[in-house]
Amino acid sequence: MSFTIAHTVDEALAAMAAGARAIAGGTDLVVGARHGKAALPGNLVAIDRLTELKSVTTTKDGVSIGALVTHHDIEMHPLLSTSYAGLADGSALVGSPSTRHIGTLGGNIMNASPAMDTGAPLAVMRAEIELRSVRGSRRVPIEELWTAPGKTSAQPDELCVAIHIPAPATRSNSAYVRLEYRRAMEIAVVGAAAFVALNDDGTIAALRVGLTAVSPTIFTGDLVGQIGRSVSDAAENAAKVSMEQATPISDVRASDSYRRHTVGVMARRAVEAAARRAAGETIAIPVNRAIGIGAAS
Amino acid sequence: MTPSATAQATTRRFVRADGPDKVTGSGRYTADLSLTGTLVAKFRYAQVSHARITKLDVSAARAMPGVFAVITDADVPDVRFGPMVQDRRLFARDVVRFEGEIVAAVAAVDAETAQRAVDAIVVEYSPLPIVNDVESALSPDSPLVHEDWADYGAPGVMVRNRNDASYASIAKGDVDKALAEADFVVRSHYESDGCHAAPIEPRAVVAQWEGNKVTIWTSTQVPFDARAGVCETLELPSSRVRIIVPHLGGGFGGKCGFHYEAHVAALARIAKRPVKLVFSRREEFLAPDKRREGIVYDFETGVKADGTIIARKARLVIDNGAYTADAGFFSQLAAMHALGPYKIPNVLSEAHLAYTNHQPSGSVRAPTAPQTCWALESHTDEVANKLGMDPVAFRKLNAVDSNVEGPSGQTYGEIGVQQCIDAATAAAGYGKPLADDEAIGVAIGWWPSFASASGAYIKIDGDGSGQIITGAQECGTGAVMTLRQLAADELGMQPEDFELVYQDTSAAPYDMGATGSQTLFNNGRAVIAAAGQIADQLRELAANKLEAAAADIVLADGMAHVAGSPDRGVAIAKLAATAANGELLIGHGSGPPPPAAKAVGNTCVGDIGMTAWRAPQFSCHAVRVRLDRETGVVRVLRVSTAHDSGTIINHTGAQGQVEGGVMMGIGQALTEGTKYDDQARQRNAALLEYKLQTCADAPPIDVQFVEIYTPDAGPRGAKSLAEAPNVATAAAIGNAIAKLVGSPVRRLPMTAERVWETINAGNAS
Incomplete structure (x- = not known):
């Protein structure tokens, strides 16, 4: 049993090479252990002091978000909350204010829950995850990271250090909408993200949809068939495709038929919101409060 | 008392004495207590809903290092207890009847050792048929939850009729004749799920013996009741049992009754050390014999074409759970709430309390009232719709008033129910145009004052x-x-x-x-x-x-x-x-309590639920909601309340009570409900899946009081207030949803999925 506090990424990687599991906010690991989901790993390395993983930097290709950037930081970030709005929509819905101040983007992604709120927006934005270990560094397209509920393709000694998102083309943006029964401490029953690029005439130039909590991992679809169509047609078709592609379960949160219906509604709303943003309109973060579930007040 | 003192009393606002402690964290709760040498208590629960115990072996657990006591039914006096029906024991004997029933208790040096000992206890069961549905519990061929309860202690008039644990009826006039003479008769069926008190502090008990006296620190709402329970079950005089309650982290009724004080005291006596029990959140959901009862309702109301109610029949079956706890008089309360604060000349209201293999029901804030008010007031809107009358006008026409006879034959002196309707609907802007996805629902409710x-x-x-x-x-x-x-x-x-x-x-x-x-x-x-x-x-x-x-x-x-x-x-x-x-x-x-109201109706366990209508409190809630028709998600936009609780002594406290009651009511309306699997086990015994309302969900809440000096009531003409604000909220929300959907959602809570299903059923027909 060991607990190491890493002061540099290299120290963290060395500890992980020796079998330790990384812990930052602890909002999944600790809470899960307390609820008997999985015992706390015997060997832990605390990475919460690695300031080098806490910054958001603009690159020539887009933006790089350090793995320890918190949901609150994303929600409030001037660039992320505008050009990468779908991610900010998702971060703004995670847990409670205290969860969002402690929980990190890297932790949310590596937890690999199909109900995570940042996964679908990152997937439709074609984000790549940077994994590092003492053996080196590699980038993985985010959809290839998740393999099953709670499972990733990362090796046990690999640490997620950054999330890279390509810069959106002009007249493009994203949105994430989630079905929620209450306004805090909620977990996605279903959710949908959309990335929309528009042609000059307002028709669809690109459309990708990501679905939360309706399959073992986040589902992503590139709806190339919608190119050239109007936004309203594309939104309806995205709803249909989402309902068809979803493989929801019935559980204590909702029945499969209700999930299948509502994921279509979420997908349509996500496409509509993303298209409005792509056309230059500002919709406040998160879309859920501005136009979505239960409506604003 | 001088008039100036009254004026001073009703206008002064001051910070409550325990406020700074609770807000800053300096306050101490039971779980914060540490005594030298304290052991940790843990329980072994049945985990099955109905079974005969064929083997119970604690020898391996007792032999474990660090384990100081392992006790079962064999280690405590042979006492069956219960406030109305003596149907319980501290530990299961022979049969377990719900999943949270305690089979054994352990005291050990730390939590991990205690848990290992709990796991080392060997229990084997032979399954018994499970009663998982409250309506079929009363059918003649239902399995019995208590096979042999003819032997149980109970009030002399108690009728032991299979699974019917208590029955109450209120009859007045000739209801069948009046229904035959009515211009319209409306029949409705509703169901409500059980739900929980869910206080923020999971309960905790610490017990320490000194000689033959025991001191018990416990998170109870009813210290003297807790002491009586310890005395009864451990066969001790009250002079040897002292109950101390540190700060209490909420109760909402869930910490009423006698709970685990005797288990912990018994462990401490055998272990010869102080013992401390602290519940997990999951235990808080599963084990206490206090959760809000599910009920099924059938109403039949006859009206004249001018809108006058002339007759009502109501039949309610209340889920008692496996043991009666303090729910014995709930059938009386429910029978009153099924009639509501309406002047009806001919009534027959019958309520049964049915044993099932669910967690026992008990006093959660205004027991039976919010859900019965929800069902009755939904029905009331259905009657108004049948008549083509505005539901508020229909209520004003039929609601009780000062010195007017109520449905049970009682009158209540000067009361403010009509003023409450006017005040709440005015604050809500009732009648003004709304967006097509918004509506205002209105409901009235009442609640007694217990002397x-x-x-x-x-x-x-x-x-x-x-x-x-x-x-x-x-x-x-x-x-x-x-x-x-x-x-x-x-x-x-x-x-x-x-x-x-x-x-x-x-x-x-x-x-x-x-x-x-x-x-x-x-x-x-x-x-x-x-x-x-x-x-x-x-x-x-x-x-x-x-x-x-x-x-x-x-x-x-x-x-x-x-x-x-x-x-x-x-x-x-x-x-x-x-x-x-x-x-x-x-x-x-001390002083003599105010006189009781006259008893009405027939009951089998006393008349506490009916005589308490001496100084009843009245309320009207008007709630504006918005419905997302595509998903069934309902958002409460504003709650406008008016309460007649007599004189208000502390306006600061009273306002907080109303706001809290409303928030609890919103949860009961929309998100809070226990779900059972086919083995009668709770499926959502956790705060993620049992959805309380959060601060982020709170809408603006208007609080108004219709202050009427009420003689023969509380101090300075006050009536009670704590539970009343929880009564009418869910009902008002239900009526707003029904306006938007075109039909009531017939099951509580009105979850998004149930609202969506109701919308779909309407579209399909």
């Missing part, structure tokens, strides 16, 4: 500051906090001059506890009486000093002065210093 014996002492020390030593228990309502105000007003002092000393059953006189909204209603009387004795002493002292007659001495602003001569006075603190060298300033109070 009970209650006591308090007051003493004033030599420095002029005082202590109120009360038997009352604070569970968060602020009722105990307001006692300071009553004492201060009697003595011309300030609330801040008094310290509250509670709760210690060996120090304070009896009070029923934080239950039935009765704390200020009854203990307020006791405090005023105790303060009155001290006031008399102060007047005597002042009269000697000022050379005036005692009857002419006025106590005000910290001074005793001669009436009409404010400058001929002496400070109360100075009089207290004088008294400290002679006859001490000590007062005690």
Whole structure:
């Protein structure tokens, strides 16, 4: 049993090479252990002091978000909350204010829950995850990271250090909408993200949809068939495709038929919101409060 | 009392004494207590809903290092207990009847060792048929939850009819004849799921023996009830059991009744060490014999074409769960709520309490009321719709009023139900145009005031500051906090001059506890009486000093002065210093409870639920909601309330009670409901899946009081208030949803999925 506090990424990687599991906010690991989901790993390395993983930097290709950037930081970030709005929509819905101040983007992604709120927006934005270990560094397209509920393709000694998102083309943006029964401490029953690029005439130039909590991992679809169509047609078709592609379960949160219906509604709303943003309109973060579930007040 | 004192009492706002402790974290709760050598207690639960125990072997657990005690039914006195039907034991004997029933208890050096010992206990079961549905529980071919309950203790009139644990009826006039004469008859069926009190503090108990006496620190709302339970089950006189309650982290009724005090005391006696039990959140959901009861409802109401209600039949079946706890009189309460505050000449209201293999029901804030009000008021809107009448106008026409006979034949003196309807609907803007996805629903409700014996002492020390030593228990309502105000007003002092000393059953006189909204209603009387004795002493002292007659001495602003001569006075603190060298300033109070209302109807376990309508409280809630028709998600936009609780003594506390009651009501309306699997086990015994409302969900809440001085009630013409604000919210929300959907959602909670299903059913037909 060991607990190491890493002061540099290299120290963290060395500890992980020796079998330790990384812990930052602890909002999944600790809470899960307390609820008997999985015992706390015997060997832990605390990475919460690695300031080098806490910054958001603009690159020539887009933006790089350090793995320890918190949901609150994303929600409030001037660039992320505008050009990468779908991610900010998702971060703004995670847990409670205290969860969002402690929980990190890297932790949310590596937890690999199909109900995570940042996964679908990152997937439709074609984000790549940077994994590092003492053996080196590699980038993985985010959809290839998740393999099953709670499972990733990362090796046990690999640490997620950054999330890279390509810069959106002009007249493009994203949105994430989630079905929620209450306004805090909620977990996605279903959710949908959309990335929309528009042609000059307002028709669809690109459309990708990501679905939360309706399959073992986040589902992503590139709806190339919608190119050239109007936004309203594309939104309806995205709803249909989402309902068809979803493989929801019935559980204590909702029945499969209700999930299948509502994921279509979420997908349509996500496409509509993303298209409005792509056309230059500002919709406040998160879309859920501005136009979505239960409506604003 | 002088008029000026009343004015002062009703306008002053002050910070409650326990507020800073609770807000800053300096307050200590039961789980914070540490005694030298304390062991950790854990329970082995049945985990199955109905089975015969074929083997119970604790020898391996007892043999484990670090384990100091493992006890079962064999280690405690042979006592069956229960406040109305004696159907329980501390530990299961032979048969387990719900998943949270305690089979064994362990005390060990730490939590991990205790858990290993719990896991090492060998229990084998032979399954028995499970009663998982409240309606079929009463069918003649249903399996029985208690095969042999003819032997159980119960009130003499108790009829033991298979799974029917208690029955109550209210009959008046000729209901069948009136229904036949009605212009319209509307029939409705509704169902409500059970739900939970869910206090923020999971319960905790610490027990320590010294010689043959035990002190128990416990998170209970009812310390004297807890003491009585320990005395009964462990066969001890009350002089050997002392109950102390540190700060209580909420209760909402869930911490009423006697719970685990005796289990922990029994462990501590055998272990010869202090023992501490602290529940996990999951245990808090599964084990206590207190959760809000599910009910199925059938209503039949006959009206004349002019809108007058002439007859109502109601039949309710209440889920008692596996043991009766304090739910024995719920059938009486439910029978009253099924009639509602309406003047109906012909009624037949019948309510049954049915044993099932669910967690036992018990007092959760206004037991039976919010859900029965929801069902009745949904039905009321259906009747109004049938008549083509506006539902508010229909209520104004048929609601009870001052000195008008209510549905059970009782009248209530001067009451403000009509004013409540006017005030709440006006605040809500009822009748004004709304967006097409918004609607305002309106409901009225009532709740009784329970009269009970209650006591308090007051003493004033030599420095002029005082202590109120009360038997009352604070569970968060602020009722105990307001006692300071009553004492201060009697003595011309300030609330801040008094310290509250509670709760210690060996120090304070009896009070029923934080239950039935009765704390200020009854203990307020006791405090005023105790303060009155001290006031008399102060007047005597002042009269000697000022050379005036005692009857002419006025106590005000910290001074005793001669009436009409404010400058001929002496400070109360100075009089207290004088008294400290002679006859001490000590007062005690109790006073006779107000008389009960006349009993109505027939019941098999006393009439407490019906005689409490001496000073009933009335309320009207008008709620504006928005419906997302595509998903069924409902958002509550504004709740406008008006309450008749008689005189309001502390407006700050009263407003908080209403706001809290409303938030609880929104949860019950939309998101809070227990789901059972086919083995009668709870599927959502966790805060992620059992969805309470959060701060982020809270809408603006308008709070108005229709203040009517009510004689023969609580202090200064007050009625009760704690539970009443929880009664009408869900009903009003339901009526708003029904307007938007075109049909009521017939099952509570009205979850997004159920609303969506109701919309779809409407589209399909």
